[in-house]
């Protein structure tokens with residue numbers, strides 16, 4: 042699921058880097074406190090662990106093998122924020138020291154695999170294991186469900202990021218500049234694979250490891266729960282929430298401003314390019330009007346607005362998911378404060 | 382406690398069951414265990430190999446890592462913005478040349494780069510050549526249906542053809558990916574990782590992160606070793622075949638065991654750091670200094686980036 | 698190397714108590730690791746801590762390095778009690794860490810830096826030495842241990858003997874007065890083990906207080922003037938001059954440090970756990 046360099050445009054990659062800044066800011070803040078709390082080596086070990094298990098081959102029915110990412114597993118053991126740091130570190134090392142996964146695309150990979158996956162996975166796990174006794178069947182089942190959800194959220198974000206390349210970045214003649222598949226192709230293809238096979242591999246691996254830990258090392262599973270208790274929530278999430286909101290407003294605007302500017306320089310070329318995009322986008326016309334009926338999207342493909350609107354739409358679609366996740370986090374953490 | 386009473390049970394004295402060695406002509410399929418071992422040891426080997434390359438006195442090895450990272454990021458962005466396949470090809474060739482000048486055998490370099498991602502990219506880009514996936518002007522028509530063909534709700538069109546746009550896009554895409562991956566691999570191969578790590582400080586990556594990254598990198602090798610041991614032990618006990626079900630149990634079991642060992646180790650490491658004065662605030666010595674050649678390199682990169690982007694706009 | 702960092706605390710002269718361990722017990726969750734252990738260590742003393750696997754040697758050293766704290770009883774170092782609270786004090790903690798160095802049993806846990814050079818610099822840097830002095834010390838330590846050819850290598854790609862040397866170097870660069878060595882020769886080839894043994898003797902001769910936990914009786918005999926035996930019940934089974942303890946066959950047998958038979962005599966003059974140790978006594982021991 043790692044996006045290599047060259048698959049997404051520098052503009053998209055830059056936007057996603059920017060989006061990660063508030064996440065890293067929060068994670069960095071927490072990392073400082075974690076270090077005091079004896080957890081620095083634990084984070085490092087967690088990261089190394091994810092890195093190594095990504096290399097394990099897992100037999101899947103049908104005779105082939107797959108890989109797990111373990112994002113949710115790490116979150117279940119270390120807690121979601123520590124997992125964000127651990128996964129980010131693992132991704133940085135893969136990109137920087139092993140040339141695996143892009144450098145420009147690192148922001149995107151960190152958003153999908155390092156942030157969305159463990160956080161979504163963890164909270165789904167929390168919901169499903171609410172009130173479940175440690176060591177119970179519901180606990181490992183919930184971990185599997187969380188892992189399934191986590192990897193699918195990550196896959197969806199990845200597909201959206203790749204899909205907008207095929208739809209919006211092309212030469213004047215209509216040749217793709219980056220990944221050639223549009224949203225209508227990338228999303229179904231990616232989701233078909235992840236909702237069926239890959240998601241279940243991740244779920245099975247997570248469940249089995251949690252089951253193993255329940256039997257052999259239950260303390261590890263409790264560690265996350267206990268260290269959560271010690272943490273003060275709420276307040277710390279504010280900068281993250283605000284940062285994300287700002288990004289949701291500004292990143293699409295920034296992309297809008299930059300995409301045509303980087304595209305072709307002369308006004309003629311701009312018109313030529315924008316004249317093409319809507320043609321390629323016609324497949325989406327129905328989808329847009331379904332979801333955004335109040336926005337008057339032009340039926341005539343020649344108007345520049347169509348491309349722009351489509352662009353904003355897909356950017357917001359991706360960012361909306363992230364904000365939804367943030368909302369979930371804030372809600373869950375806030376709920377805990379009240380109890381305290 | 383003397384082992385006076387230790388006696389070997391009868392079954393242990395016997396020859397192993399079916400001790401005769403005979404071939405039965407059946408090949409053992411390479412198991413998951415074996416594939417994982419070779420994957421793990423490959424990672425170890427390639428990192429030790431990279432370390433050796435990074436110690437060679439080549440061109441890139443002599444550039445200050447901070448300048449190198451900044452320069453390579455600039456080049457990556459430039460590569461990202463190019464539209465012309467010819468310029469992309471030129472840039473790709475440039476990375477091979479840089480590899481050669483940095484005492485990295487071009488054969489090894491090209492193989493390592495292509496086996497990684499570009500080859501995979503080349504395969505997944507194939508469908509986009511056809512008009513039924515991406516509309517465009519037909520270049521080679523493979524099959525004229527004679528009428529509009531529908532597949533369920535989808536309109537496929539009236540012919541199956543490779544399009545000019547599809548072919549151009551595929552070439553641009555694969556070349557861009559190849560050039561980008563080449564740059565990343567060059568950076569990895571030509572820089573000793575402690576230097577790369579310290580260079581991260583230039584980008585205001587907090588010290589804490591740098592510390593965690595460095596420890597993680599170190600633990601990856603420890604865990605790779607542990608994991609290899611576990612898998613090797615499993616292989617040596619497994620004469621025959623194991624079912625996928627058993628393999629799955631084993632693989633997830635070893636993940637769990639690894640996690641447990643990791644945690645115990647993590648606590649020990651923290652103790653070792655505290656013992657030598659660590660109190661939550663990492664400190665480092667900065668031993669970098671910029672030389673003339675670093676500035677020349679930076680200038681070359683800047684000129685190249687502007688030239689290729691400008692050139693691309695003129696051609697395009 | 699002989700330079701001392703006497704920051705805080707009373708000046709330590711030959712003969713003063715560096716450590717006072719009184720009635721210390723410790724357990725990890727359910728497992729007991731130490732039970733009512735009491736002893737004193739004088740400055741400049743060279744002490745061997747003998748005991749079978751699991752007798753509590755590592756636990757005791759970690760406690761003496763203030764990494765864990767007793768469940769009951771107390772450990773005083775340089776006259777100050779070691780507790781979570783006293784170690785919270787920045788001044789005391791800095792002074793204590795500068796004065797006591799600990800070489801872990803598991804080198805893999807101790808080596809976490811990206812290169813050998815940085816590994817050795819870690820201690821001096823974090824103990825707030827001037828950058829110039831840090832470099833000087835690292836260079837000197839690298840030279841003493843003959844690690845020049847490894848200085849830019851990552852410590853984890855080294856052999857286990859090299860790792861142990863780097864771990865020792867990383868502690869020696871701090872130049873502590875007290876050295877806690879946890880099984881320094883375990884798993885090493887005889888040549889490296891011999892090198893470390895000689896180095897330990899030299900450090901002790903230079904006035905360092907050296908406390909070596911080991912099961913290697915030959916090493917204990919070579920480096921220590923005094924020995925404490927921890928029994929398998931986690932209690933002190935013996936305490937006295939090394940020669941006398943190492944000559945007490947009954948004691949060593951009961952602590953599971955030697956076994957009756959079979960044993961080999963061939964070519965093992967220095968690794969020869971028997972009651973006739975005196976026969977090959979080296980006059981240079983103290």
Ligand SMILES: Nc1ncnc2c1ncn2[C@@H]1O[C@H](COP(=O)(O)OP(=O)(O)O)[C@@H](O)[C@H]1O
Pocket residue numbers: 725726728729730748749750751752753754755756757
């Ligand atoms: N981190 C730990 N958690 C639980 N038990 C431990 C831990 N470390 C040591 N022990 C137990 O404490 C006892 C003493 O261990 P240790 O001090 O390591 O002995 P030695 O160093 O003499 O081999 C042993 O029974 C061991 O299993």
Ligand SMILES: [Mg+2]
Pocket residue numbers: 754755756802879880
């Ligand atoms: Mg021990």
